[in-house]
Amino acid sequence: MSGGRYMADGKSQSLFREKPIKVLLAKPGIDGHDRGVLVLAKAFRDAGMEVLYVGLLPTPEDVVDTAINEDVDVIALSLLNGAHLTVFRKVMDIMKNKGIDDISVVGGGTIPDEDKPELEALGISGNYGPGTPLSTIIEHVRMRAEEARIKKLR
Amino acid sequence: MVEGVVRSDRRSIARAISYMEDGHTEIKKEIMEKLYSHCGKAHVVGITGPPGIGKSTLIGNISVLLAKKGMNVSVLAVDASSPYSGGSLLGNRIRMQENLFNYGIYMRSLANRGARGGLSESCMGAVNVLDASGSEIILIETVGAGQADLDIMNLADTTILVLGPGLGDQIQAIKAGIMEIADLFVINKMDIDGSYFAMKDIEEVISMDDPRGYKRRVTGTSATDHAGYDELVGTILDHGRYLSGEGTIGRKRFLMGARWILESEIGRIIIDPAMDAIKKKGTDRNPYVLAEKIISQLNAEISKEL
Numbered sequence: 001m002s003g004g005r006y007m008a009d010g011k012s013q014s015l016f017r018e019k020p021i022k023v024l025l026a027k028p029g030i031d032g033h034d035r036g037v038l039v040l041a042k043a044f045r046d047a048g049m050e051v052l053y054v055g056l057l058p059t060p061e062d063v064v065d066t067a068i069n070e071d072v073d074v075i076a077l078s079l080l081n082g083a084h085l086t087v088f089r090k091v092m093d094i095m096k097n098k099g100i101d102d103i104s105v106v107g108g109g110t111i112p113d114e115d116k117p118e119l120e121a122l123g124i125s126g127n128y129g130p131g132t133p134l135s136t137i138i139e140h141v142r143m144r145a146e147e148a149r150i151k152k153l154r
Numbered sequence: 155m156v157e158g159v160v161r162s163d164r165r166s167i168a169r170a171i172s173y174m175e176d177g178h179t180e181i182k183k184e185i186m187e188k189l190y191s192h193c194g195k196a197h198v199v200g201i202t203g204p205p206g207i208g209k210s211t212l213i214g215n216i217s218v219l220l221a222k223k224g225m226n227v228s229v230l231a232v233d234a235s236s237p238y239s240g241g242s243l244l245g246n247r248i249r250m251q252e253n254l255f256n257y258g259i260y261m262r263s264l265a266n267r268g269a270r271g272g273l274s275e276s277c278m279g280a281v282n283v284l285d286a287s288g289s290e291i292i293l294i295e296t297v298g299a300g301q302a303d304l305d306i307m308n309l310a311d312t313t314i315l316v317l318g319p320g321l322g323d324q325i326q327a328i329k330a331g332i333m334e335i336a337d338l339f340v341i342n343k344m345d346i347d348g349s350y351f352a353m354k355d356i357e358e359v360i361s362m363d364d365p366r367g368y369k370r371r372v373t374g375t376s377a378t379d380h381a382g383y384d385e386l387v388g389t390i391l392d393h394g395r396y397l398s399g400e401g402t403i404g405r406k407r408f409l410m411g412a413r414w415i416l417e418s419e420i421g422r423i424i425i426d427p428a429m430d431a432i433k434k435k436g437t438d439r440n441p442y443v444l445a446e447k448i449i450s451q452l453n454a455e456i457s458k459e460l
Contacts, residue, residue, distance in 0.1 A: 071168035
């Protein structure tokens with residue numbers, strides 16, 4: 001705690017002087033398919049982000065509360081049960097009611113192409129499906145995190 | 155933001171802690187100075203122990219018991235950052251969040267960002283934010299700690315060391331370091347074989363304590379059987395009352411705050427000008443004597459102050 005105790009000489013020492021992106025992974029609703037979300041958790045960690053996962057079966061309220069308390073930059077929602085339009089919308093409604101606009105929301109899972117415009121209109125971007133390269137998702141989260149960071153500075 | 159923290163507004167608290175993590179030193183100092191007049195009420199309880207021993211689950215369970223007693227509880231949990239990517243998987247929350255949701259307990263995960271000693275650089279700031287927001291008990295979970303991760307002793311009023319069965323014999327128990335800094339011991343996983351031997355080893359350690367000090371205690375707990383938590387909460391509150399009686403609650407944070415300011419400024423205010431003065435001297439002078447001379451002058455100034 002005292003002084004600037006950074007890691008001993010290593011290849012990525014400089015990373016600790018930047019502010020890591022904080023991302024919350026969540027599967028709100030009744031859906032136990034968490035393999036994808038766990039793969040992403042590790043990928044985000046390896047991309048230098050601070051990753052939180054709310055675990056299985058949180059309510060949309062739980063997700064938003066956690067995002068507020070942890071002051072995350074991005075909420076990454078994942079559902080593979082087909083309820084994305086209902087549940088993702090609920091998350092956005094709660095955020096709107098609480099007046100939160102400085103946290104970006106991205107989506108993913110088994111989302112049909114025809115649902116994507118509706119999610120985009122809600123402010124949920126990405127909406128990547130299985131088989132998307134991790135680098136695409138990481139790049140997208142980075143971009144949305146930057147947007148959130150700029151809003152936080154107001 | 156400071157007003158929001160004092161009003162106990164969750165978003166303000168969360169943002170203030172983010173400033174403690176990411177902000178420049180000047181901003182941090184400003185927030186800390188403003189918040190300090192609202193601080194000093196909280197009993198800070200540090201929970202440390204090896205990885206996987208059950209610290210997070212334990213915190214989840216005792217935070218509920220404390221909340222049921224009508225206390226305002228909050229939780230800080232520190233997890234390790236990757237030495238390769240700088241990223242972190244903040245996994246403590248998942249062990250306790252069910253309880254947190256049900257009781258509206260504020261919990262924040264912090265990555266240690268390469269800090270050694272079991273805490274993060276932002277920990278002291280985060281504790282002060284929570285204290286100013288009206289928390290009566292702040293539970294801090296360290297990164298799963300080894301024998302020399304002792305930073306928690308400088309921050310927590312009560313340090314709890316969580317151990318389990320199969321971690322070593324009596325010699326292990328009387329080693330220097332983490333065994334000495336604990337105010338209370340917990341043997342977790344009491345449902346597993348060998349836990350009573352672990353209890354006995356710790357009891358032997360405690361029996362050798364200086365009888366004039368606080369009488370340290372060991373409690374056995376088990377999440378599987380949901381056992382021992384009431385007793386543990388009792389011992390925590392008892393230690394809190396002992397410290398209140400002594401008038402030492404918050405003393406460590408008071409000292410740590412002062413040290414933090416001194417250490418962050420010492421280079422710029424003292425070492426830089428002193429080095430400038432020394433640079434003007436020729437190399438025929440003895441550098442050790444010159445430096446000693448500056449230090450003795452500074453010492454004289456410090457004893458005049460305060």
